[in-house]
Amino acid sequence: MTPSIPHGQLDQFFLLSHDLFCCLDLKGQVLQVNPAFESLLGYPARELLGKSAGKVIDQRDHALIEAKLACLVAGEKVAPFEVRARSTSKALHWLEIDPSLSEGMVYVVARVVTKRKHVEDQLRRTQQLFRIVGETALIGGWYVDMDEGRPTWSDEVCLIHGVEPGFQPTFEDAVGFYTAASQPRIKARFAACCERGVDFDEAFEIVTRDHRPIWVRVIGKAVHDSEGNVIRVQGSTQDITASKATERQLQLLERSVESSTNGILIVDAGSADLPIVYVNTAFERITGYNRQEVKGRNCRFLQGEETDPNAVKQLRKAIAAQTEVHVVIRNYRRSGAPFWNDLYISPVRDESGQVTHFIGVQNDISEQREYQAQLAYNANHDALTGLPNRALLTQRLEHGCLVARRYRRHMAVMFIDLDEFKPINDTLGHEVGDFILVEVAKRLEEEVRPWDTVARFGGDEFVVLLPDLADPNDVIQVVERILTRLATPYWHQGGELRITASIGVAMSDGTVSDPPQLIQQADLAMFKAKRRGRNTCQWYTEDLNRKVSERVSLRNALQHAIEQQQFELHFQPQMHGPSGRVVGVEALIRWPHPERGFIPPGDFIGLAEDTGQIIPISDWVLDTACRVAKQLNELGLGRITMAVNVSPMHFQRPGFLETIERVLEESGLAPDLLELELTEGVLMDSAEQAIQTLQRIRQLGVHIALDDFGTGFSSLSYLKHLPINRIKIDRSFVRDVITDHYDAAIIDGVVAMAGKMGLEVLVEGVETAEQFAYLTKRHCDYFQGYYFARPMPLKALLAFLVAPPALMTP
Numbered sequence: 001m002t003p004s005i006p007h008g009q010l011d012q013f014f015l016l017s018h019d020l021f022c023c024l025d026l027k028g029q030v031l032q033v034n035p036a037f038e039s040l041l042g043y044p045a046r047e048l049l050g051k052s053a054g055k056v057i058d059q060r061d062h063a064l065i066e067a068k069l070a071c072l073v074a075g076e077k078v079a080p081f082e083v084r085a086r087s088t089s090k091a092l093h094w095l096e097i098d099p100s101l102s103e104g105m106v107y108v109v110a111r112v113v114t115k116r117k118h119v120e121d122q123l124r125r126t127q128q129l130f131r132i133v134g135e136t137a138l139i140g141g142w143y144v145d146m147d148e149g150r151p152t153w154s155d156e157v158c159l160i161h162g163v164e165p166g167f168q169p170t171f172e173d174a175v176g177f178y179t180a181a182s183q184p185r186i187k188a189r190f191a192a193c194c195e196r197g198v199d200f201d202e203a204f205e206i207v208t209r210d211h212r213p214i215w216v217r218v219i220g221k222a223v224h225d226s227e228g229n230v231i232r233v234q235g236s237t238q239d240i241t242a243s244k245a246t247e248r249q250l251q252l253l254e255r256s257v258e259s260s261t262n263g264i265l266i267v268d269a270g271s272a273d274l275p276i277v278y279v280n281t282a283f284e285r286i287t288g289y290n291r292q293e294v295k296g297r298n299c300r301f302l303q304g305e306e307t308d309p310n311a312v313k314q315l316r317k318a319i320a321a322q323t324e325v326h327v328v329i330r331n332y333r334r335s336g337a338p339f340w341n342d343l344y345i346s347p348v349r350d351e352s353g354q355v356t357h358f359i360g361v362q363n364d365i366s367e368q369r370e371y372q373a374q375l376a377y378n379a380n381h382d383a384l385t386g387l388p389n390r391a392l393l394t395q396r397l398e399h400g401c402l403v404a405r406r407y408r409r410h411m412a413v414m415f416i417d418l419d420e421f422k423p424i425n426d427t428l429g430h431e432v433g434d435f436i437l438v439e440v441a442k443r444l445e446e447e448v449r450p451w452d453t454v455a456r457f458g459g460d461e462f463v464v465l466l467p468d469l470a471d472p473n474d475v476i477q478v479v480e481r482i483l484t485r486l487a488t489p490y491w492h493q494g495g496e497l498r499i500t501a502s503i504g505v506a507m508s509d510g511t512v513s514d515p516p517q518l519i520q521q522a523d524l525a526m527f528k529a530k531r532r533g534r535n536t537c538q539w540y541t542e543d544l545n546r547k548v549s550e551r552v553s554l555r556n557a558l559q560h561a562i563e564q565q566q567f568e569l570h571f572q573p574q575m576h577g578p579s580g581r582v583v584g585v586e587a588l589i590r591w592p593h594p595e596r597g598f599i600p601p602g603d604f605i606g607l608a609e610d611t612g613q614i615i616p617i618s619d620w621v622l623d624t625a626c627r628v629a630k631q632l633n634e635l636g637l638g639r640i641t642m643a644v645n646v647s648p649m650h651f652q653r654p655g656f657l658e659t660i661e662r663v664l665e666e667s668g669l670a671p672d673l674l675e676l677e678l679t680e681g682v683l684m685d686s687a688e689q690a691i692q693t694l695q696r697i698r699q700l701g702v703h704i705a706l707d708d709f710g711t712g713f714s715s716l717s718y719l720k721h722l723p724i725n726r727i728k729i730d731r732s733f734v735r736d737v738i739t740d741h742y743d744a745a746i747i748d749g750v751v752a753m754a755g756k757m758g759l760e761v762l763v764e765g766v767e768t769a770e771q772f773a774y775l776t777k778r779h780c781d782y783f784q785g786y787y788f789a790r791p792m793p794l795k796a797l798l799a800f801l802v803a804p805p806a807l808m809t810p
């Protein structure tokens, strides 16, 4: 049976209290509630009595109520606790319950703590938010009350310093975390804040308890009392290590950009006119503009008259397409001076991929360009005269052909070679030679039109291109002008110099398949002009071309002959008139070509001279002739000399003397049985040196004969210096000697002169008994000619030597 409490026992306090009272049985059923209970929860007492207290308690706290009730029933003391109650209007109220057991009933005093709970919740949330802020921003708070002088740190400040949350340092502890470099500053700032209320906000370096060096931003503010005294210093400490690193990196980047030798500019892509927002020092140096002048302007102020519109177009296109671009553009400095700008532009995108800026990296490559231009100029021009060289000539030639073809014009190619330039260069020196070449270049340029080309082809060779002739004959007047102009005297250091030129001309209508062929043709024609007596001009013809082709094929055949040893030596006897004896033979080369038959030396010796093939040929002749001579002189037929023709090129070659020595040694021939036949050609290039070589040959004991005497320039002044033994009078004087008293007079003169000089005279080309008889009467002693014997192979010679024909004597 449930015990009941009579109404009369309820005291005034129960009825009038603002606190909630209720009485429960041991099962938790409501026995009594006071008016405050009814009023707060909206239930009239009759609706609660006999019902479980759980009717008003929030579902979430039922278990708690039951547990507390069980404790009470078990006789345990239950401390006040909080539960949530629901009113009839579903409003939630927090109640602080203080239960006690007495006389088999539970007496509950409940106090409404909803407001306090809200405040506590609010506080908790705020603390949580602070913790979140602290954890995410690595920031914590602290304060120092002036009367205490000891800092109080938030948990976050503790964590920043690497100590457990709740650590409360002394002032010295706190300062001890700062590095030696930071300590004086934090002390000074803190003291200023405490003493004079000066707030601070600075970065310091500290070392955490776990020895990590980190950067912190410390903000300190003074709190004043009503009289203005500083009563507390409070603030925050934030771990800014990461941002400090970023800041340093940014500073490094900024310094790098600033110290870059390349000009750097950044423009704002967000504004229509792409204004400059940044330029570095190198940009200022390169352009001459300072950053204040250029900020906000579009870069087009760097462009000018000679800026290539195509480069500008390329830039605009890339900017519109927001892509990278590289151009080399002609820009202008503030002074107006142009420069070559090697410019890279790249778009700069934000995190969302949007282009916010363009960055330009520029490099002044004017010097490099100039150097390249100089190199290109040098590669295409002759250093001495400044004229186009062969490389540029080839380009101009091709272009000239194109022009001639397109506009149906004619192109003339003139090959100009200076006559007798080498002697001037050798005798007067290279300085004079250079002067002539430069002067010739000037004169040539003055004689042609600006669109014609004058090029230096080589040593003393020039090529002139006239690509725009209406008529092929128009070239004639240019050639005449040039010949006359080049032949006019050159004045050098007060002295007069004269030189002429030989010119070869090739014409084309531009349809030639291989333009450089025109130069070869003009070159060929020039050679013909030289042969025609120099200071003249010669046109290229197909006939000339045919001859050249023949020369090329002969040259190849000659090479083959050298390699296959196709040559033979024939020997022509040389007679002593008074005794009728064969005193010597002349070795004459023969080329029995397998297909063409005998090719006479006159057809290939000149070519071999030009190509250098004369050297192996001459070596072979000398070697063979000396061996044969040795053989002949061992036959017991008396003394027989061997005359060998020496080509000028062979003679002038270094080591010629050594070759003679070697051949004599190898063949065993006595030196005075060898006679070298030289023409005046050996004296042509360097007479002094030639004479020296001749003297050394003579010192060996070898004889020397001057061949073809009378056909060259036959300088008598040289003759007296030549260490020769014999003069061979050319056969051209012999042919008509009987009828032509001039020829007879020449022979008389040469014989007399030679006699006075102690030289022997051999007359060549004696073909008849009359000539022999006549020349004998003229005191000629030595003879050679068809009358006595034609050149013959060794075998025939041996037979001839054994039984020479009886000479018809006068």
Ligand SMILES: Nc1nc2c(ncn2[C@@H]2O[C@H](COP(=O)(O)O[C@H]3[C@@H](O)[C@H](n4cnc5c(=O)[nH]c(N)nc54)O[C@@H]3COP(=O)(O)O)[C@@H](O)[C@H]2O)c(=O)[nH]1
Pocket (backbone or CB within 6 Å): 572, 586, 587, 588, 589, 600, 601, 602, 605, 621, 645, 646, 647, 677, 707, 708, 731, 764, 765, 766, 767, 784, 785, 786, 787, 791
């Ligand atoms: N560097 C070398 N030159 C050589 C060599 N062998 C020959 N030659 C030179 O070739 C030219 C032509 O020589 P070749 O055809 O052999 O003519 C020689 C004689 O056959 C010819 N001769 C001799 N007697 C008469 C004659 O009575 N009438 C006549 N019409 N011709 C005759 O003269 C040539 C010899 O001349 P030269 O040398 O001046 O004594 C010629 O220039 C040769 O020099 C060689 O090995 N190396």
